[in-house]
Amino acid sequence: MGKTAAQKIFDAHRIDTPAPGVAVLSLDRVFCHEITTPIAINDLVAIGRDRVFDPTKIKAVIDHVTPAKDSKTAEQGKTLRDWARRHNIKDFFDIGHNGVCHAIFPEKGFVRPGFTVIMGDSHTCTHGAFGAFAAGVGTTDLEVGILKGVCTMREPETIKVNITGKLPEGVYAKDVILAVIKMLTVNGATDHVIEFAGEAVDAMKMDARMTLCNMAIEAGGTCGICYPDMVTVDYLWPFIQDEFASKEAALAEYSKFRPDADAVYAKVIDFDVTDLEPMVTFNYKPDQVKSVREMTGTPVDQVYIGSCTNGRLEDLRIAAAILKGKKVSEKVRAVVSPATPLIYRQALKEGLIDIFMEAGFCVTNPTCGACLGMSNGVLANGEVCASTTNRNFNGRMGKGGMVHLMSPATAAATAVAGVITNSPLYKG
Numbered sequence: 001m002g003k004t005a006a007q008k009i010f011d012a013h014r015i016d017t018p019a020p021g022v023a024v025l026s027l028d029r030v031f032c033h034e035i036t037t038p039i040a041i042n043d044l045v046a047i048g049r050d051r052v053f054d055p056t057k058i059k060a061v062i063d064h065v066t067p068a069k070d071s072k073t074a075e076q077g078k079t080l081r082d083w084a085r086r087h088n089i090k091d092f093f094d095i096g097h098n099g100v101c102h103a104i105f106p107e108k109g110f111v112r113p114g115f116t117v118i119m120g121d122s123h124t125c126t127h128g129a130f131g132a133f134a135a136g137v138g139t140t141d142l143e144v145g146i147l148k149g150v151c152t153m154r155e156p157e158t159i160k161v162n163i164t165g166k167l168p169e170g171v172y173a174k175d176v177i178l179a180v181i182k183m184l185t186v187n188g189a190t191d192h193v194i195e196f197a198g199e200a201v202d203a204m205k206m207d208a209r210m211t212l213c214n215m216a217i218e219a220g221g222t223c224g225i226c227y228p229d230m231v232t233v234d235y236l237w238p239f240i241q242d243e244f245a246s247k248e249a250a251l252a253e254y255s256k257f258r259p260d261a262d263a264v265y266a267k268v269i270d271f272d273v274t275d276l277e278p279m280v281t282f283n284y285k286p287d288q289v290k291s292v293r294e295m296t297g298t299p300v301d302q303v304y305i306g307s308c309t310n311g312r313l314e315d316l317r318i319a320a321a322i323l324k325g326k327k328v329s330e331k332v333r334a335v336v337s338p339a340t341p342l343i344y345r346q347a348l349k350e351g352l353i354d355i356f357m358e359a360g361f362c363v364t365n366p367t368c369g370a371c372l373g374m375s376n377g378v379l380a381n382g383e384v385c386a387s388t389t390n391r392n393f394n395g396r397m398g399k400g401g402m403v404h405l406m407s408p409a410t411a412a413a414t415a416v417a418g419v420i421t422n423s424p425l426y427k428g
Contacts, residue, residue: 005133008256013028030119111134129224156193172409181218184287298384305411313347320347
């Protein structure tokens with residue numbers, strides 16, 4: 001019987017099977033940020049186990065509130081900063097060099113096909129775009145990962161989503177994943193891995209694949225996985241070129257983690273996106289999704305472009321193409337946060353930042369702050385935000401606030417119109 005991608009990765013990292021359906025896995029990476037990791041650090045210090053299993057495999061960043069907004073967030077940053085120095089963790093990205101974790105870590109080449117990755121952050125599933133198994137974990141699992149480099153995981157079943165057809169112009173990966181979550185529901189992939197396959201995924205660049213996998217958790221998924229191919233290899237080549245004789249050799253090695261043709265799935269969903277429209281959420285659950293056409297005219301108070309879902313260069317280019325020569329509605333305040341310093345610099349070089357500023361956007365440093373309602377764009381009670389982030393929970397971006405999730409294209413068009421509307425790039 002053939003194996004899924006996750007089963008192959010589990011087999012390659014299995015240390016023990018302490019109970020049926022449970023595996024102890026060796027870890028290739030433990031990612032850390034200043035919101036969840038300080039709790040683990042303080043616990044380890046308290047029990048006399050202030051150690052790390054391998055400082056080269058631990059990567060850390062201050063990204064959720066940066067720079068610190070108050071004494072509490074400053075203390076969280078200090079705890080992570082002191083710990084990284086204490087244990088000689090070289091890949092620590094502090095203020096001035098930091099970016100959103102699930103954007104900067106792939107950008108640095110820290111994730112490879114077949115890797116196992118954990119982090120105390122639910123959107124760690126983003127890194128499955130590289131053909132890795134990447135999962136968000138709780139404090140105890142994070143502590144064990146930091147200390148021993150292992151993690152105990154329930155062996156997940158896999159749902160395969162075949163995304164076929166060609167995306168219409170003006171329709172993007174964000175629209176695809178919102179539609180998939182609507183199909184699966186918020187609990188439909190609980191304790192499952194989601195494999196994203198099909199010609200539409202094959203045609204996506206890594207930025208788009210990361211958007212897909214980033215929101216697997218919103219359907220309850222443990223991880224989203226895209227199959228490693230030459231797109232993956234091209235993205236990683238600057239980091240792996242000394243390890244392989246050619247790109248073809250790298251692809252041959254990484255292809256070991258593609259699923260077998262006769263792999264067994266819990267469910268297979270075929271989704272033809274040929275006629276897909278731009279999508280947007282309503283109410284307070286990620287599976288409450290309608291077409292933008294159905295939501296057209298809905299007033300908003302704020303537009304936010306950024307986050308680990310849609311703050312990458314491809315996203316900024318799309319939004320800027322719509323905003324060029326236009327102004328943000330007087331009824332709306334608009335914020336954009338490039339996800340990493342490199343993305344920010346590239347956007348500057350290409351003139352994208354000027355376009356955003358001329359349109360009336362506030363351009364902020366890379367940060368997660370607005371996405372979870374901690375800084376840089378918190379909503380007031382009763383306010384509505386059109387956002388490229390990943391969660392529309394009640395109060396997610398501020399107590400009493402409403403969040404409508406959408407693509408950067410829809411967000412940019414909404415900023416100009418002052419109400420939810422389709423972008424001019426969509427011709428449907």
